[in-house]
Amino acid sequence: MSARIYSPSKSAMQSGKARTGYWILEFDPEQPRKIDPLMGYTSSGDMKSQVRLTFETKEEAVEYAQKHGLAFRVFEPKETKRRMISYSDNFRYDRRIPWTH
Numbered sequence: 001m002s003a004r005i006y007s008p009s010k011s012a013m014q015s016g017k018a019r020t021g022y023w024i025l026e027f028d029p030e031q032p033r034k035i036d037p038l039m040g041y042t043s044s045g046d047m048k049s050q051v052r053l054t055f056e057t058k059e060e061a062v063e064y065a066q067k068h069g070l071a072f073r074v075f076e077p078k079e080t081k082r083r084m085i086s087y088s089d090n091f092r093y094d095r096r097i098p099w100t101h
Contacts, residue, residue: 001048002028005061006075023061025053025072 003025010020027048035042055061058074065072089095 001030002071002073003065004028004073004075005058005065007058007077009077023055023058025055025061025065027051 005023005025007023008020010017029044029046029049031044031046033042033044053061053064055064062072062074
């Protein structure tokens, strides 16, 4: 039984960083998912795929996995690249990138 530990990124609908910064421990699937032939639903007989544990810090999640003898992988969050530019910079006379239409 193996697990992965990660910090979720913000959704595409979020502009701020609320509800981020926590860590999740999820178990890897032991059985592949199956498609129901009648309704087309995707299902699995693996009950551990429904378990999702949240922790305040990465260290708490790693400690929990070690305490319970779980093999785990830690995925570090990627830093977001953000350009700090104002709207008025679009109309500067000494623009670095020429204005195109």
